[in-house]
Amino acid sequence: xxxxxxxxxxxxxxxxxxxxxxxxxxxxxxxxxxxxxxxxxxxxxxxxxxxxxxxxxxxxxxxxxxxxxxxxxxxxxxxxxxxxxxxxxxxxxxxxxxxxxxxxxxxxxxxxxxxxxxxxxxxxxxxxxxxxxxxxxxxxxxxxxxxxxxxxxxxxxxxxxxxxxxxxxxxxxxxxxxxxxxxxxxxxxxxxxxxxxxxxxxxxxxxxxxxxxxxxxxxxxxxxxxxxxxxxxxxxxxxxxxxxxxxxxxxxxxxxxxxxxxxxxxxxxxxxxxxxxxxxxxxxxxxxxx
Amino acid sequence: xxxxxxxxxxxxxxxxxxxxxxxxxxxxxxxxxxxxxxxxxxxxxxxxxxxxxxxxxxxxxxxxxxxxxxxxxxxxxxxxxxxxxxxxxxxxxxxxxxxxxxxxxxxxxxxxxxxxxxxxxxxxxxxxxxxxxxxxxxxxxxxxxxxxxxxxxxxxxxxxxxxxxxxxxxxxxxxxxxxxxxxxxxxxxxxxxxxxxxxxxxxxxxxxxxxxxxxxxxxxxxxxxxxxxxxxxxxxxxxxxxxxxxxxxxxxxxxxxxxxxxxxxxxxxxxxxxxxxxxxxxxxxxxxxxxxxxxxxxxxxxxxxxxxxxxxxxxxxxxxx
Numbered sequence: 131x132x133x134x135x136x137x138x139x140x141x142x143x144x145x146x147x148x149x150x151x152x153x154x155x156x157x158x159x160x161x162x163x164x165x166x167x168x169x170x171x172x173x174x175x176x177x178x179x180x181x182x183x184x185x186x187x188x189x190x191x192x193x194x195x196x197x198x199x200x201x202x203x204x205x206x207x208x209x210x211x212x213x214x215x216x217x218x219x220x221x222x223x224x225x226x227x228x229x230x231x232x233x234x235x236x237x238x239x240x241x242x243x244x245x246x247x248x249x250x251x252x253x254x255x256x257x258x259x260x261x262x263x264x265x266x267x268x269x270x271x272x273x274x275x276x277x278x279x280x281x282x283x284x285x286x287x288x289x290x291x292x293x294x295x296x297x298x299x300x301x302x303x304x305x306x307x308x309x310x311x312x313x314x315x316x317x318x319x320x321x322x323x324x325x326x327x328x329x330x331x332x333x334x335x336x337x338x339x340x341x342x343x344x345x346x347x348x349x350x351x352x353x354x355x356x357x358x359x360x361x362x363x364x365x366x367x368x369x370x371x372x373x374x375x376x377x378x379x380x381x382x383x384x385x386x387x388x389x390x391x392x393x394x395x396x397x398x399x400x401x402x403x404x405x406x407x408x409x410x411x412x413x414x415x416x417x418x419x420x
Numbered sequence: 421x422x423x424x425x426x427x428x429x430x431x432x433x434x435x436x437x438x439x440x441x442x443x444x445x446x447x448x449x450x451x452x453x454x455x456x457x458x459x460x461x462x463x464x465x466x467x468x469x470x471x472x473x474x475x476x477x478x479x480x481x482x483x484x485x486x487x488x489x490x491x492x493x494x495x496x497x498x499x500x501x502x503x504x505x506x507x508x509x510x511x512x513x514x515x516x517x518x519x520x521x522x523x524x525x526x527x528x529x530x531x532x533x534x535x536x537x538x539x540x541x542x543x544x545x546x547x548x549x550x551x552x553x554x555x556x557x558x559x560x561x562x563x564x565x566x567x568x569x570x571x572x573x574x575x576x577x578x579x580x581x582x583x584x585x586x587x588x589x590x591x592x593x594x595x596x597x598x599x600x601x602x603x604x605x606x607x608x609x610x611x612x613x614x615x616x617x618x619x620x621x622x623x624x625x626x627x628x629x630x631x632x633x634x635x636x637x638x639x640x641x642x643x644x645x646x647x648x649x650x651x652x653x654x655x656x657x658x659x660x661x662x663x664x665x666x667x668x669x670x671x672x673x674x675x676x677x678x679x680x681x682x683x684x685x686x687x688x689x690x691x692x693x694x695x696x697x698x699x700x701x702x703x704x705x706x707x708x709x710x711x712x713x714x715x716x717x718x719x720x721x722x723x724x725x726x727x728x729x730x731x732x733x734x735x736x737x738x739x740x741x
Contacts (some may be wrong), residue, residue, distance in 0.1 A: 137642070137643050139542070140541070140643070141543065144538055144541055145542070145547070146540065147539060147549075148539070148542070150549045152550070152551055152554045153549065153557070154611070155554050155555055155557065155558060155611065155615065157579075158569040158572075158573055158611075159575060161569075161572065161578075161579050161725070162568075162569060162572060164437070165572065168731075173577055174577055175577070176576070176577040176578075176581060176582050176585070178579075179579050179584075180583055197449075203439070207586060214595065220461060220462055221463060223458040223459075223461065223462065224458070224459065224462035226458060227455055227458040227459045227462075228454070228459075231507070232437065232448070232452065232455075233449050233452065233455055234445045234449055234452075235445075239459060239463070242466055243462075243466060246466065246470040246471075246474075248668070248721075248722060248725060249474060249537070249718060249722055250470065250473065250474060250718065251472070251473020251474045251475070251476045251477055252473075252477060252710075252711055252714025252715060252717075253694070253697060253698060253701065253702070253710070253714055254471075254476075254479070254697075254701045254702075254707050254710045254711040254714060255472075255475075255476025255477055255479065255490065255711060256473045257701075257702065258474075258476060258479075258484075258490045258707065259468075259469070259472055259473050259476060259490060261727065262490055273451070274465075275469045277446075277465050277469070278462060302654070308452070308454035308458070309454060309457050312458075324485040333560050333666065335618075336562070337560075337561070337562030337563070337564070337565075338562075339562065339563070339564050340676055344702070352741060355562055355564045356718060358564050358568060359564045359680065361454060362564070362567060362568045362680070363680065364572055377424075381641070384572070384575070384577070387568060387571075387572065388572065391565055391568050391569070391572075394562070395561065395562075395565055398560050399554060399557075402557065403561065403615055406553060406556075410619060
């Protein structure tokens, strides 16, 4: 069947509109990258738009040689690795157990988890708990309280439910116990959902700043997100205060900020294309069956 | 040959009389102890990090003494909640919360539906993939980066002011003017969430039966009519479920984002319940008062999600539970 002229016109308009959406989405990235390679004077003069003006790599050298930056970057890598390992371990064992219909009290355990999505202790009770556990200034303050995301748990649970029951039956006849079945049979079949979970959790851990902001007061423990937050916030606070002499320092940090932002987004941009094909599948698995 | 033997005990449980159900459950737990052992750590986690803080909300009704119990020292009743509702700050932060929440919902909720419908009309699979991948990207950005980008883009020397000057306008100091906070907050939120929001709608769209479109074409329905009578009804259940969830979260304005973006110059439009709570509780140390504020906010959220769910079940039959 042939398209009407109106529909052809719509097609054209649609493509143009969506190209515009792509441009707007990418605009902030391009603008930051352009600033990161630009000279201070050119940024101050408002000349930098989407292309570097007064091209220089000095700013990158400055940031690279800052030991605080490297230390916080290293911290972020550590927190992300440990945190994600805990996330995956806890989510997998929990999701596997509650995916089994033979688990007596299954609904109770599911409800126990799901209820926390709708009601929770607020900021203060959490703060009091973490500090009274003695987690201040330790990695546990940021990796343990977020060990399981309920949304991810449900995604994983429905993935496990979708695997054929017969697999486990034949494994158990061959003498495999629950642990071995999970480790040797189920997990190798769960690569798409595991990849999704690793991406989601790793990104979450990489991006997390608030727990560190709340519980850390030693600079050498800061993740890069706090380092960046202090760069950004420090400048904008003095800006708000309207201090004249601060304006110079704010301008200097303008391209340093851009470089720091580029460097802290980079790892996500690098893994994103590889994991992308998995996560769309992963999310759909968990959510479409309503 | 080695077949349903493993299943046999399950079938038996149906004929076991009721009073020994406990015994049979116990037997099942014993038999499956390995499966149950997997639950130990997650349940400890939930109790310790989710349910204890939940109970910790009780200090909203008790006086907390520094260094004292997480659950407070003595009952003071509704004192702190009344204190909040009667304080002059209450209406300011409450109204800001409602303004930011409702405009975000109004703009942010339909946008992914529209984007998904437009993506669905694309002929080229590759172009569709490309637009999708690009539009998901902001979802993976840290809120710290997003706030940094907002500062840079709206800065005096930033690209938006460059455009304004190009067209002969005056430079605007966006982040220092209270009136600009709402549009900046909502538009940046739209930028960050719209693409990711399309995933579920696109999945629902692929689930619509092709033969419905064939039938409609034969009946002479054009694309617009097909969208109206087949596509939209096809994704209504998912729209309803997501709307319910969004209404439940409507009071939870992006706390971290506001905290990163605001400054005293724009408190009058930017300060929300949770950021006020943060300043009162953690910067001034009024733990009980701040918990009362948080509890007030959480209860509104709970009431909202339950009523939205109830209404959607009544009206459309689709619901979260």
